[in-house]
Amino acid sequence: MVEQTTSEAGNGASGQESYNFADWARRYSQHTNRSLAGARLALPTVAGSRDPRLLALVSQAQQWGMSLAGSTTVARPPRSAAAEETRTEHKPADERCQHKTPLGTKTVEGAESIRKNSGTDQNDDENEDRPTDGDSGRPVGQTAINNDAAFDFAYTGVDQVTDMREQSGTQAMAYAQEHMPILHQLMGQVASRHDLSGTSIAVCLILEPKTAVLLRELAQTGARVGVCCESGAVDQRVADQLKTEGILVQADASWNEEQARQGALDLLDQLQPNLIIDDGASFARLASRERPDLAARLVGVAEETTSGVRAFEAMEAAGALTYPVIAVNDSQMKTGFDNAHGTGESCVTTMQEILGSHCFAGTRLTVIGYGPVGEGFAKRVRALGAQVTVCDSDPRAALKAVFDGFPARNINQALPQADMAISATGVYHTIALEHMRAMRPGALLAVIGGIANEIALDQLPDFHPVNGRKIRSISVPDGPELTLLAEGDGVNYTAGGGNPIEIMDLSFAVQAAALAYLLDQRGELTPGVHRLPESTDRHIASLALAARGYQASQPLADHSHSWQVTRFDHEH
Numbered sequence: 426m427v428e429q430t431t432s433e434a435g436n437g438a439s440g441q442e443s444y445n446f447a448d449w450a451r452r453y454s455q456h457t458n459r460s461l462a463g464a465r466l467a468l469p470t471v472a473g474s475r476d477p478r479l480l481a482l483v484s485q486a487q488q489w490g491m492s493l494a495g496s497t498t499v500a501r502p503p504r505s506a507a508a509e510e511t512r513t514e515h516k517p518a519d520e521r522c523q524h525k526t527p528l529g530t531k532t533v534e535g536a537e538s539i540r541k542n543s544g545t546d547q548n549d550d551e552n553e554d555r556p557t558d559g560d561s562g563r564p565v566g567q568t569a570i571n572n573d574a575a576f577d578f579a580y581t582g583v584d585q586v587t588d589m590r591e592q593s594g595t596q597a598m599a600y601a602q603e604h605m606p607i608l609h610q611l612m613g614q615v616a617s618r619h620d621l622s623g624t625s626i627a628v629c630l631i632l633e634p635k636t637a638v639l640l641r642e643l644a645q646t647g648a649r650v651g652v653c654c655e656s657g658a659v660d661q662r663v664a665d666q667l668k669t670e671g672i673l674v675q676a677d678a679s680w681n682e683e684q685a686r687q688g689a690l691d692l693l694d695q696l697q698p699n700l701i702i703d704d705g706a707s708f709a710r711l712a713s714r715e716r717p718d719l720a721a722r723l724v725g726v727a728e729e730t731t732s733g734v735r736a737f738e739a740m741e742a743a744g745a746l747t748y749p750v751i752a753v754n755d756s757q758m759k760t761g762f763d764n765a766h767g768t769g770e771s772c773v774t775t776m777q778e779i780l781g782s783h784c785f786a787g788t789r790l791t792v793i794g795y796g797p798v799g800e801g802f803a804k805r806v807r808a809l810g811a812q813v814t815v816c817d818s819d820p821r822a823a824l825k826a827v828f829d830g831f832p833a834r835n836i837n838q839a840l841p842q843a844d845m846a847i848s849a850t851g852v853y854h855t856i857a858l859e860h861m862r863a864m865r866p867g868a869l870l871a872v873i874g875g876i877a878n879e880i881a882l883d884q885l886p887d888f889h890p891v892n893g894r895k896i897r898s899i900s901v902p903d904g905p906e907l908t909l910l911a912e913g914d915g916v917n918y919t920a921g922g923g924n925p926i927e928i929m930d931l932s933f934a935v936q937a938a939a940l941a942y943l944l945d946q947r948g949e950l951t952p953g954v955h956r957l958p959e960s961t962d963r964h965i966a967s968l969a970l971a972a973r974g975y976q977a978s979q980p981l982a983d984h985s986h987s988w989q990v991t992r993f994d995h996e997h
């Protein structure tokens with residue numbers, strides 16, 4: 426007999442809806458902003474079950490990048506249905522819901538969340554009123570380093586998980602900090618090598634709790650730190666809190682475009698930064714154009730986006746780049762996780778939050794752009810039942826999509842048939858006016874690539890964006906009425922909480938490593954776009970594995986092959 430879980434409404438209904446990964450993923454992701462990818466799903470007692478609904482849930486979770494928590498056991502399907510599946514050992518009933526961790530025993534039973542780890546039960550009176558992490562039971566704000574139980578998410582009891590969207594800026598920032606151990610360790614290593622007390626660091630990123638953790642970590646090194654952000658990507662509770670902590674904040678959710686631009690210039694003038702962390706290259710390019718003397722004095726810039734790296738490469742080709750840029754986006758630890766998993770996952774669950782948990786089931790959906798973002802999104806919505814078609818102008822990417830099981834079509838063929846069209850390119854006018862004219866009435870448009878006018882909304886005379894609007898109808902001249910999400914901006918950060926906490930922990934760790942590299946190579950790096958050494962990625966990956974209770978394998982000996990030995994050489 427399989428223990429039942431809560432229904433979509435969370436009211437304990439039984440039957441098929443008890444196995445509802447789509448709803449669980451939406452609720453857990455949106456409430457906590459935690460990354461499902463890379464975590465372990467702790468199911469209730471399921472030993473011996475061959476229920477196809479449960480097996481489908483497990484399959485969906487695994488397609489989203491989750492593994493099963495230590496002792497969670499699901500019966501193997503008949504051999505013909507899963508010839509390649511590994512045999513699973515079934516433990517006695519009194520052991521099935523427990524799994525040992527270095528910090529204690531975790532129990533998953535009914536709506537009960539994971540037991541508090543050793544060392545966190547002290548000072549209960551002091552912590553009584555603080556929001557808790559629904560997984561570990563630990564009061565928020567305690568950085569969890571190498572606590573692998575923090576990566577076990579209970580399938581049951583999702584209603585008991587604190588919705589961090591409803592908490593104060595202080596609480597949301599503390600919660601994010603608790604789940605960003607890799608950045609914490611990297612910044613400690615940077616501070617041990619460099620005295621940053623005379624350094625000024627300007628950050629132009631989406632301003633939300635995870636970015637606040639980065640700003641706090643930078644400030645703790647002794648550097649002067651400031652941040653700017655466009656109004657549509659400002660979490661005002663975070664901006665207000667950071668101002669009280671001595672961070673220079675030039676960002677406000679109520680500002681118009683001109684005020685946001687002036688805020689960025691004010692940050693340059695007030696902070697006089699030596700280092701910049703940029704998103705889309707907009708801030709550094711503004712400095713180059715409007716404050717060229719300041720730009721010429723920069724130690725360097727760390728750029729985290731694909732579109733930003735493209736812009737800096739264009740500047741370099743034109744001879745206009747006067748400072749070194751570290752292409753953080755080209756790090757495998759950024760693109761392979763932030764783009765593919767972070768953006769892919771959070772865009773799916775944000776769209777579910779707007780449209781309903783099962784909005785993708787049976788939907789004809791076209792993904793335009795099959796880079797890491799498009800791929801991560803496409804695979805997740807397919808797991809939720811979408812019929813996905815991929816469009817990409819690069820035949821190599823289109824072929825990869827075909828080998829991943831998606832039909833690849835020309836955009837002019839795919840869009841007229843689509844119920845949803847998702848742009849994942851980061852390229853201006855990916856969905857042009859003529860494309861919109863050919864779409865079906867009521868079809869939905871959304872952007873997950875994230876640059877301005879990735880959809881050609883600037884060609885719609887009656888379109889005037891409103892910050893915070895999640896869904897609206899738009900009228901296409903000589904075309905249909907369409908549905909638009911998040912005013913055509915990146916859906917996950919304008920209508921949701923942005924990329925998950927653990928994903929940004931990795932990305933910001935790469936940012937920290939990029940700053941350290943710029944400082945290490947100060948005076949040696951020429952103006953231009955540079956990449957971090959592979960050893961940086963390996964170091965960050967090792968820290969991330971250890972935090973989750975894993976490790977890379979170690980060879981018994983050096984088995985690297987000598988170039989001097991060929992298959993034609995024989996021992997005599």
